[in-house]
Amino acid sequence: MGNELLKIKKIHAKTEDKEILKGLDLTVKKGEIHVIMGPNGAGKSTLGNIIMGHPKYEVTSGTISFEGEDITDAKTDERARATRYLNVGFSGGEKKKNEIIQMMMLNPKLAILDETDSGLDVDAVRIVSNGVKEFKNEDNSVIIITHNSKILEFLKPDFVHILMSGKIIKTGDASLVNEIIEHGFGDYKEERD
Ligand SMILES: Nc1ncnc2c1ncn2[C@@H]1O[C@H](COP(=O)(O)OP(=O)(O)OP(=O)(O)O)[C@@H](O)[C@H]1O
Ligand SMILES: [Mg+2]
Numbered sequence: 001m002g003n004e005l006l007k008i009k010k011i012h013a014k015t016e017d018k019e020i021l022k023g024l025d026l027t028v029k030k031g032e033i034h035v036i037m038g039p040n041g042a043g044k045s046t047l048g049n050i051i052m053g054h055p056k057y058e059v060t061s062g063t064i065s066f067e068g069e070d071i072t073d074a075k076t077d078e079r080a081r082a083t084r085y086l087n088v089g090f091s092g093g094e095k096k097k098n099e100i101i102q103m104m105m106l107n108p109k110l111a112i113l114d115e116t117d118s119g120l121d122v123d124a125v126r127i128v129s130n131g132v133k134e135f136k137n138e139d140n141s142v143i144i145i146t147h148n149s150k151i152l153e154f155l156k157p158d159f160v161h162i163l164m165s166g167k168i169i170k171t172g173d174a175s176l177v178n179e180i181i182e183h184g185f186g187d188y189k190e191e192r193d
Contacts, residue, residue: 009025038162
């Protein structure tokens, strides 16, 4: 309980009248690296956005707590002191290096890396992975949203989650990634609801 950084309980969220997150639960403790994988359009980036309080997304029920404090209705700038939404989807090593330097300087308690395209080359993946390794300590946490299993060759996540149809339908350790690579997401469909 004491080392819980982020606790999301049964969150429902929508944008433009479309419900995207449908009862999602997620707990991240200090010192942990979490990886979130899932099909296109499942709601992964939406999750990142609602943690940051993006004004385009409305949380209709459920709660988000940060260090035990309810931030469900907190404004984006109120959260920005603690968290920082980092998008590592850009191509080009220079940009990525800058983002990683920015992450080090801001030293957020929670860094969310949403890799929006799959075009990270090996060098870029290494830059990002090394940056995360250097940033990471026992008091902060990282959430990595990715389709790219390459990053997992460099970083050892504590938990891997499958987000599908607006909720986390399966949680495992790093070996879950291999299962996903082998079978895709199709196998998990029956486990929904
Ligand atoms: N600002 C928005 N306006 C309208 N629809 C949106 C908006 N943001 C997300 N959506 C819709 O919500 C669903 C989830 O989108 P989201 O971007 O969270 O998926 P994702 O899991 O990040 O997908 P990807 O793997 O392709 O990045 C999609 O159907 C998307 O079209
Ligand atoms: Mg996305």
